[in-house]
Amino acid sequence: MIEAGVVKDSMFAPVRIDGRRLRSERTKQLIIEAYLALAREESPVLPTAAKVAERAGYSVRSVFERFPDLHGLQIAAADFAITQVVAMAAPRDVGGDRMTRIRSHVGTRARASERWLPLWRALIANQSGSEELQARTRAMRERVLSLMEHMYAPELSSLSDTARKHTLVALEAIVDVESWARMREHFGLSDDEVSAAWIQAIDRLLPPTPSE
Structure with a gap:
């Protein structure tokens, strides 16, 4: 029979944390961050x-002790980046009026595009031989569509299913990362100018907002 006092004491006993496991996870995270930094550059x-190991401050052996190969590291880095993008793209001002919602959406997409453009290009350029990367690319696009469907629900509610789908696809093309890059790099527009162009295009494309 177990004494009640023993049970009570065991409930409040300090939990032993595996220091080696924590250090290994920390090393893994630093390697992922080093990979992402280099991917942007x-x-x-x-x-x-070798470059990842040097940037992270570890040996190449340490890299492959935590990832089966470079492709495994790329998948882990893509998953981490997607988590960050999703957090940045969390819908805001959903209950606002038309222009408040459009400006909020454009601001979110602009920040995400500026930060993650290089990684997105690396993902697109190297996805052809990887079903995992292709799946993540599709998931990101679906995430953008889902967010816009939520943000612009009042305007989209007046459309048929087909028209709603076509409008969402067109909106996705407007706020695509490469759209941001093209206007910034090729046409030399500033952040504010690109955002203004996006706001104007979205406002023109959306159906009228139903009167309340």
Whole structure:
């Protein structure tokens, strides 16, 4: 029979934390962050294991102790980046009026595009031989569509299913990462100018907002 006092004491006993496991997870995270930093700098060329190890401050052996190969590291980095993008793209001002919602959406997409453009280019350029990366690319596009469907629900509610789908696809093309890059790099527009162009295009494309 177990004494009540023993049970009570065991409930409040300090939990032992595996220090080696924590250090290993920390090392894994630093390697992922090093990979992402290099991917931004060298996009669309993928960073080598040697460069990742050097940037992270570890040996190449440490990299492959935590990832089966560079492709495994790329998948882990893509998953981490997607998590960050999703957090940045969380819908805001959903209950606002038409222009408040459009400006909020454009601001979110602009920040995400500016930050993640190089990684997105690396992902697109190297996805052809990887079903995992292709799936993540599709998931990101679906996420953008889902967010817009939520943000612009009042306007889209007046459309048929087909018209709603076509409008969402057109909106996705407007706020695509490469759309941001093209206007910034090729046409030399500032952040504010690109955002203004997006706001104008979205406002013109959306159906009228139903009167309340």
